[in-house]
Amino acid sequence: MALPTYDQLMLPLMKLLSEQKQGMKLSDAARVLSERSGLSSEELSLRLSSGTKTVFYDRVGWAKTYLVKAGLISQPKRGFCELSEIGRRLDLSKLTSITIEYLMQYESFSNYKLGISKENQKIQYKVDKEISHIHKLEETRTPDEIITETTELLKSNLKSDLLQMVKDKSPAFFERLVVDLLVAMGYGGSHQDAAQAIGKTNDGGIDGVISEDRLGLDKIYIQAKRWENTVGRPDIQQFKGALADQVAKKGVFITTSNFSKEAIESAKKSGIVLIDGDKLTSLMIEFGLGVQVERSFHIYKIDQDRFDEDNY
Incomplete structure (x- = not known):
């Protein structure tokens, strides 16, 4: 059978x-x-x-x-x-x-x-x-x-x-996940520094501040939301206002949902980087966060140089 x-x-x-x-x-x-x-x-x-x-x-x-x-x-x-x-x-x-x-x-x-x-x-x-x-x-x-x-x-x-x-998972878990991802991507200096940055400020629409490099020469302001509903233009506007209050130049808005067309257009005008659920999971896979290799394959082809008689 x-x-x-x-x-x-x-x-x-x-x-x-x-x-x-x-x-x-x-x-x-x-x-x-x-x-x-x-x-x-x-x-x-x-x-x-x-x-x-x-x-x-x-x-x-x-x-x-x-x-x-x-x-x-x-x-x-x-x-x-x-x-x-x-x-x-x-x-x-x-x-x-x-x-x-x-x-x-x-x-x-x-x-x-x-x-x-x-x-x-x-x-x-x-x-x-x-x-x-x-x-x-x-x-x-x-x-x-x-x-x-x-x-x-x-x-x-x-x-x-x-x-x-x-x-x-809980919002607290999501915040820790954001920390792990940013550190894996090379931001935040040490993991301890990054962990202290996220989820601590809650300052007018800002969830955290993280160093762009290990020397802390520049700062990136973070908004991390574990949401189901689409993130709209008002949410981006609020984040933009919070960045302006901090005289900040760089911001990243991370969500498990997605962004409306108006939100995307608003973010582009102010240099805010948007990471939706699709991009988030792509980055998690790229940097090996929450996933593991089940198996791998190697595809071989002929090494033409090895059969070039002029090499002998």
């Missing part, structure tokens, strides 16, 4: 969660689904080439990810999943399968697949309505193109999960 694909596992996962009064761990869900699958122990023990997890568990994980993106499953806490209100309203008995085409009817999922969500507007993916079309599309792409697009997809998923984890 062949291992089920991730899309073939979406309906069984939904049905399993519908049987639960409360959410369950993804690992427990994968175990129950494996017991119900009728697969042999040898098939269930097949692992990814990286060796980090079994193929079956990995596919259950991707099934969960896509159902979360569609809003059919929610994640009340780390490692747990349960049917959302939308998911509970579905009559699962009338469904024979859940496919990518089926999930495209949900705006949150179609935005995710098309790469036009507010948290990730810069990445766009070509999405076909049927899995068979996706396979045909892959046949027309070069291996380099497939690797690049797959890498971007994995990064997009990571950024989405990373941002949600940040939003779930």
Whole structure:
């Protein structure tokens, strides 16, 4: 018996969660689904080439990810999943399968697949309505193109999960996260100096002041907000006023949400740097904050110089 694909596992996962009064761990869900699958122990023990997890568990994980993106499953806490209100309203008995085409009817999922969500507007993916079309599309792409697009997809998923984890934490945690990020980027002098700077002033719209370099020759004023709502022009204007009171030249406004068009235009006129949720998670990944390398690949090519006879 062949291992089920991730899309073939979406309906069984939904049905399993519908049987639960409360959410369950993804690992427990994968175990129950494996017991119900009728697969042999040898098939269930097949692992990814990286060796980090079994193929079956990995596919259950991707099934969960896509159902979360569609809003059919929610994640009340780390490692747990349960049917959302939308998911509970579905009559699962009338469904024979859940496919990518089926999930495209949900705006949150179609935005995710098309790469036009507010948290990730810069990445766009070509999405076909049927899995068979996706396979045909892959046949027309070069291996380099497939690797690049797959890498971007994995990064997009990571950024989405990373941002949600940040939003779930307290404002105090977010302030410490900002400190860690700025220090990792080379600002703030020592970590102790940076930690003392953020969250201490609360002076007219300024959350902290941090050194631009280790010598403290210039200062950067920080506004750090763990918000859900869009940051508007009035918020930027307030920050600009606070900077003017301090005769400050440089300011950074960091938020877990996003900025309105008017806010962006206002910030440009005054030299304020804006970091929204998408940029924040990109920087966290770039500087290795809150993430770790699961595996890495090396792609080799011929060293032409090594075969140049004139070199011998």
